[in-house]
Amino acid sequence: MGKIIENTIPDEVITKLNQVNSLVVFTGAGISSSAGIPTLTGPRCSPIWEYNFINDLLSAEKIPGKHILHLRLLDNLLEKVKTAPPTLAHLSLAKIANKFTNFHIVSQNFDDLHQRANSNGCLMLHGEITKTRCLNCNLLEIIETNYKMHWQTKCRCGGAWRPDLLLFDEAMSEKLWQQAENLAQSCEMLVAIGSSGQVLPGGLLPAIARRRGAFLVEINLIPTEITPHFHFTILGSSDEVVPKMF
Numbered sequence: 001m002g003k004i005i006e007n008t009i010p011d012e013v014i015t016k017l018n019q020v021n022s023l024v025v026f027t028g029a030g031i032s033s034s035a036g037i038p039t040l041t042g043p044r045c046s047p048i049w050e051y052n053f054i055n056d057l058l059s060a061e062k063i064p065g066k067h068i069l070h071l072r073l074l075d076n077l078l079e080k081v082k083t084a085p086p087t088l089a090h091l092s093l094a095k096i097a098n099k100f101t102n103f104h105i106v107s108q109n110f111d112d113l114h115q116r117a118n119s120n121g122c123l124m125l126h127g128e129i130t131k132t133r134c135l136n137c138n139l140l141e142i143i144e145t146n147y148k149m150h151w152q153t154k155c156r157c158g159g160a161w162r163p164d165l166l167l168f169d170e171a172m173s174e175k176l177w178q179q180a181e182n183l184a185q186s187c188e189m190l191v192a193i194g195s196s197g198q199v200l201p202g203g204l205l206p207a208i209a210r211r212r213g214a215f216l217v218e219i220n221l222i223p224t225e226i227t228p229h230f231h232f233t234i235l236g237s238s239d240e241v242v243p244k245m246f
Ligand SMILES: [Zn+2]
Pocket: 134, 135, 136, 137, 138, 139, 155, 156, 157, 158, 159
């Protein structure tokens, strides 16, 4: 069990950040909640997720999205994402990439706030709600309007669209998970921000990094199920803690 500290960056963490060459930042919905994007769990959990039918709606069975509530939910979330600005935490992370020889962001979020903050090459474990993928040829397109309108069109191959999201009843592709696992296994330090650790398999990454000897720091509003894996847990809003830390 590591140390749990409120809203302060311990000297040990600053020292480590100056020593390591490879850093993985693992982000969950908590980093985007101050921008108004709902989280599945935790203190800022949005009522949008309280509907009993949410799991059913965001399931692969509903593809290609003929279900009107399915479309409404996707468009509701897409609208929230499109109007959300990158947070101070997202912006801070985009500025520090050059400080490390190897710097990677692995995210479980469905928004594009890391990308809009100018972080490049993020590994998006759950896909992005702003993109739609052809069921036939896998072509990705950015949704300029909304799902309802975009899905009235077909891909140029004639295929129908699906969201570029990992849905509740789908497994992550082996290739993607392998990439994430490799990053966790090879990093010297991992910082988890705003992740409850409850959504698998991403929630396993801190434990994987710890087993390989990485130094682990967690930033969250409250302790989580995965807190015991971290050397330090810093309690506080990511918008306050992340800019202070980097
Ligand atoms: Zn196609």
